[in-house]
Amino acid sequence: MSTQESVALPPLVQPAAALTPEEMQRYSRHLIIPEVGLQGQLRLKNAKVLVIGAGGLGSPAMLYLAAAGVGTIGIVDDDVVEASNLQRQVIHTVRDLGRSKAQSARDSILDLNPGTAVVLHETRLDAGNALDIFAGYDVILDGTDNFATRYLVNDAAAILGKPYVWGSILRFDGQVSVFWDRYGPNYRDLYPEAPPAGSVPSCAEGGVLGVLCAQIGSVMVNEAIKLITGIGSTLLGRVLVFNALQMSWRELKVRKDPHGEPITELADYEAFCGVGPAPVVDAGHTVSATELAAMLRSRDDGGASFELIDVREPGEYEIVRIPGARLVPKGRILSGEAAGELPRDKELVLHCKSGARSAEVLRELLDHGYTKVRHLDGGVLAWVRDVEPEKAVY
Missing domain, CATH: 3.40.50.720 (NAD(P)-binding Rossmann-like Domain)
Structure with a gap:
């Protein structure tokens, strides 16, 4: 017609x-x-x-x-x-x-x-x-x-x-x-x-x-x-x-x-549309906001080293961020563009706003052979609620 x-x-x-x-x-x-x-x-x-x-x-x-x-x-x-x-x-x-x-x-x-x-x-x-x-x-x-x-x-x-x-x-x-x-x-x-x-x-x-x-x-x-x-x-x-x-x-x-x-x-x-339920992440690949805060303090005092990866978008990163986080947006990771920026010999802790996107990235990395990777349960929202309540949420 x-x-x-x-x-x-x-x-x-x-x-x-x-x-x-x-x-x-x-x-x-x-x-x-x-x-x-x-x-x-x-x-x-x-x-x-x-x-x-x-x-x-x-x-x-x-x-x-x-x-x-x-x-x-x-x-x-x-x-x-x-x-x-x-x-x-x-x-x-x-x-x-x-x-x-x-x-x-x-x-x-x-x-x-x-x-x-x-x-x-x-x-x-x-x-x-x-x-x-x-x-x-x-x-x-x-x-x-x-x-x-x-x-x-x-x-x-x-x-x-x-x-x-x-x-x-x-x-x-x-x-x-x-x-x-x-x-x-x-x-x-x-x-x-x-x-x-x-x-x-x-x-x-x-x-x-x-x-x-x-x-x-x-x-x-x-x-x-x-x-x-x-x-x-x-x-x-x-x-x-x-x-x-x-x-x-x-x-x-x-x-x-x-x-x-x-x-x-x-x-x-x-x-x-390829939209399923949020990826199920077992407890061994999850960290709470208070646990992450303790990990960051320990790292600053010379304890175990790890990379904190923020998978949100740059605008979100500008609004509020977790100290020490490095921005690598989800799209760049899922497309493979950022593969060389994520070390396999060091533990990675991923986070996003609420935990949904970081769980998706976590599952993708596990499927590609990463073994030392966890994500922040509840994301930035949980961090602000439990660790830095003075920060803004969006």
């Missing part, structure tokens, strides 16, 4: 019966736009939009959906608000620290527009609940940062015949598109195969410019509004790629694979 340019999309939602006088006043700037008008606003009032993730992209998206007059917003999120979220997740405030993100987002939406109905799904989206949750909505917005969820969202939307607005951000780069298997390409036409596990860092590992969330999230809402009202030309068949450093947009065309297999059922998405 050709791209969106040759596909006329009907309005996604039937119009509601009427607007109240208060709604006429609130949405007056929409009503005087010929392409939107009364009928478009009535369609927005009748629309049900599901937002997956009340995080960086979900935050601006939900606020603008509510401001635009979308009648029902569903929120899928099982996380709580942390201090590091506030740099970009503008729907939450300091008062919300420790609260459910879904509940925090609901309160902000209702503060902005009490006429919006908010439905909470405080659960982790998976193959067992996605179809049931999606069934109650007209369009799905997904701004999550992992490939397993993206494929799940795509497949569930395709099975139910619903459009899916996708956004992705990392550091200074953003991408956004519309996928609708009924009329054009789906996410699998853009990414037939998932990238190797660990090859693309999450925002927690690689960072993200906070304002990028607003730039990409607002485009996602723009696409949802066009789908709901049937106006304009959507991004179906096109991917917008944004570089915030260069302040440049470029467009990629995406066509439906004529040989692609129909999507008829959900799958094991973590297996498809």
